[in-house]
Amino acid sequence: MANNTPKALDDMFHDMLKDVYYAEKQVLKALPKMAKAAKSPELKKAFETHREQTEGHVERLSDVFDAIGKAPRGKTCDAILGILEEGKAVMEDYADSPALDAGLVASAQAVEHYEITRYGTLKAWAQKLGHMEAVSLLDATLAEETKTDELLTKISGSTNSAAVAKPKAA
Numbered sequence: 001m002a003n004n005t006p007k008a009l010d011d012m013f014h015d016m017l018k019d020v021y022y023a024e025k026q027v028l029k030a031l032p033k034m035a036k037a038a039k040s041p042e043l044k045k046a047f048e049t050h051r052e053q054t055e056g057h058v059e060r061l062s063d064v065f066d067a068i069g070k071a072p073r074g075k076t077c078d079a080i081l082g083i084l085e086e087g088k089a090v091m092e093d094y095a096d097s098p099a100l101d102a103g104l105v106a107s108a109q110a111v112e113h114y115e116i117t118r119y120g121t122l123k124a125w126a127q128k129l130g131h132m133e134a135v136s137l138l139d140a141t142l143a144e145e146t147k148t149d150e151l152l153t154k155i156s157g158s159t160n161s162a163a164v165a166k167p168k169a170a
Contacts, residue, residue, distance in 0.1 A: 013125045014070060020118045021061045022074030027111060028054050030084050034108065037091045040101045040162070043155055046148075047108070053144050060137045064126075067133040083110045101159035105152050112149040119145060 031054065035047035065072040087107030094100040119142040126134040 009125060010068075010129055013122065013129060013131075014068070015075065016118060016122055016125075017061065017064060017068075017070075018073055018075035019077045020115070020122065021058070021065075021072060023077045023080035023115065023118070024054055024058050024061060025074060026077070026080050026084055027115075028058065030087065030111075033091065034087065034104055037095070038101055038104055040155070040159060043101050043104060043159060046151055046155060047104075050108075050148050053148070057141045057144070060141050064122075064131075064134045064137050067137070068131055079114060080111070083107070083114060086110065097163075099163035102156065102163040105156045105159050109149060109152050109156075112145055112152065115145045116142065116149060 028051065031047050031051040035044050035051070038044040038047060062072040087104070087110075090100070090103035090107050094103050097103075119138055123135055123138040123142060126132075126138055
């Protein structure tokens with residue numbers, strides 16, 4: 001009879017939590033490649049710093065799973081795979097271009113915006129479900145993701161300028 005029970009918000013919360021857990025682990029794999037590809041020292045450092053933060057995000061997500069009495073487990077997230085695939089294409093297609101860093105910033109911000117949306121939703125759902133420990137953990141990660149997005153916006157000023165700089169005539 002339990003199989004006929006409609007899924008509820010707590011089921012959706014758990015599913016999205018698995019989705020974000022998977023996404024963060026994929027981002028962990030992508031960030032070193034993005035850092036290596038970046039030409040700007042500032043952008044390279046931002047990717048390296050965010051990789052360290054992302055390790056903390058994965059740990060926090062494990063704590064959220066613990067707080068709701070579930071095992072930390074990921075579920076394939078097609079959205080993040082698509083976003084990261086676009087980033088990989090930028091690295092391949094623009095490897096020798098002055099536009100590379102601008103493209104890397106855009107790709108990284110696509111990841112950040114996806115994560116900000118997911119963490120914001122998870123936090124709101126955790127509040128509705130009374131998972132107050134989860135709310136605190138999710139809020140900490142949401143704040144870091146937002147700060148990273150703001151840093152990338154700042155960096156984009158210089159990467160966008162470099163991308164449109166005209167080569168000097170010989």
